[in-house]
Amino acid sequence: MAIKNKTRYAILGILSIHSGTGYDIKKYCDTVIVNFWNENFGHIYPVLSQLLNEGLIKTENSPSPRKKIYAITEQGRTEFLNWLIEPAEYQPVRSEFLLKLTFSSNLPKDNIISMLTDYQQMHHERLTGYKKIQDDLKKGITEITPHRELFLYAPLRYGILSTEAVISWCDEILMALRNKL
Amino acid sequence: MAIKNKTRYAILGILSIHSGTGYDIKKYCDTVIVNFWNENFGHIYPVLSQLLNEGLIKTENSPSPRKKIYAITEQGRTEFLNWLIEPAEYQPVRSEFLLKLTFSSNLPKDNIISMLTDYQQMHHERLTGYKKIQDDLKKGITEITPHRELFLYAPLRYGILSTEAVISWCDEILMALRNKL
DNA sequence: GTTTGCATGTAATTCGTTACATGATTCT
DNA sequence: AGAATCATGTAACGAATTACATGCAAAC
Known part of the structure; x- marks a missing residue:
């Protein structure tokens, strides 16, 4: 199909x-x-x-x-x-960032570290944005019916939790990188 | 561009x-x-x-x-x-699942719950797969040079942490759904 | 009076998927 | 003998992006 x-x-x-x-x-x-x-x-x-x-x-x-x-x-x-x-179709994932990282083994250590810190920084900013929207929703600034509230809140929480996971991942890999190479 | x-x-x-x-x-x-x-x-x-x-x-x-x-x-x-x-290009995200969820407010509660449990189940299975690969890597079953190890391990950890976040998110939304509607 | 936002559309292009087509080699 | 895997490619198609083109209305 x-x-x-x-x-x-x-x-x-x-x-x-x-x-x-x-x-x-x-x-x-x-x-x-x-x-x-x-x-x-x-x-x-x-x-x-x-x-x-x-x-x-x-x-x-x-x-x-x-x-x-x-x-x-x-x-x-x-x-x-x-x-x-009907259930959502499987969507093939394509992360250019992970592709780059996979083939970065021959790059100088500093390059890899800044690659990861930049990526983490980007996600920190994204998280700040999400949290602002979340606050607006909670304070009732965004006008929505109570019935629809959860359906706008849920995707936002999805963004927040996934982004936090990415930030933790960056910490973990940066630590491994500093200890190992 | x-x-x-x-x-x-x-x-x-x-x-x-x-x-x-x-x-x-x-x-x-x-x-x-x-x-x-x-x-x-x-x-x-x-x-x-x-x-x-x-x-x-x-x-x-x-x-x-x-x-x-x-x-x-x-x-x-x-x-x-x-x-x-050079930094990875911004990639526009498209989650069919979140799109569906956003417009599901008029669906019967049971439908929405099974939608979420199915999604969570799928991620549980994905996580099991990741963990198996992680074990293989740790046990040294997959043949790789020590120098490349981290660069295969990192994307895997990315998958594991993101998937765990999605599973937690499902729990959270399912609970909100059961308490609210 | 000029810039920003509202409003609609087409054309060219590119990326990527799927289906089609073919045949050799290896395993069971 | 037959199935699975190796191996290379083309054709048709569809989805989505970008650039192009135009013009009104409102705000500053």
Whole structure:
């Protein structure tokens, strides 16, 4: 089975929360789900046309003619639900960082150490960002319904726990490196 | 800057350890670095031709005519090193699982719970696999030079720590889910 | 009045996957 | 004798990125 266009489902998912334009969808991607999902205009617009063609979404009447407000149809909801309940496909992992590290054995020790400290630093910054969002959620700054709260909180916690794991890993490897080589 | 063909560097890296055929390279991907890298024949062979063309690799004399043994050239080593010392490009993340979870707020509670337990189960199995490899490394079953040991051990530890974090995360979210909804 | 943000789209390109096609060698 | 593994490649396709192109509206 070929890799299937996931953008379809991202768009359907977003429109299942609230109707909006292609631009709105992009904004949602760049804010709410940015930590684990990305889309770009060059893909959103063609897929929107495609979904419209298939009857999974429809256009709502818009205040401005140059603004196309899309809404999910009943058929779209059904198709989205079918995707939702089937288990996520296996995604082949590709970590350029680990690839580099694997083949770094002949690099000077200092290079490897700075490679790891930079990587750790990046994750420290990422963690700070996550924690800020977490605080905003807790303080109720971000406006969401209590019913949806957990579903925005969970991916954030995922980011926090994974990032903390990476930071610990860096400590561990840096220590091994300093003791050994 | 466009996403650059990473397969080039994976191949150069593998050939920097030991020369071999396209088939050997694929085998290396499917065993040694399988946990964080993947390649397929349909991409390996064209890229090998390309690298040969650019003079980054060369063919060694082979015992069999239907077997092409590739070796990295000096030029290839230089280019590989240049890539190695520059920081890894930012890689856009895409987690289909987190995307699904985000839009699961209207799914029945039981569905969400089984979604999470399945995901956790999968990571438990992954962890078992990692730990087996770790034991093999410790017992010296896998034949490697002491100098390279850390560079095979580190990515493995990365997998173990990240996977443990995901398992903890599942526990946390499952508990929140059971208490709340 | 100029910059920033809103808004939509197309074209070119590249990367990577899958399927197809073929055949030799080794193991059981 | 047949299955598994070794071995190399091409063709078709699809997904996603980037660059290009355009113009309105609002804020400063």
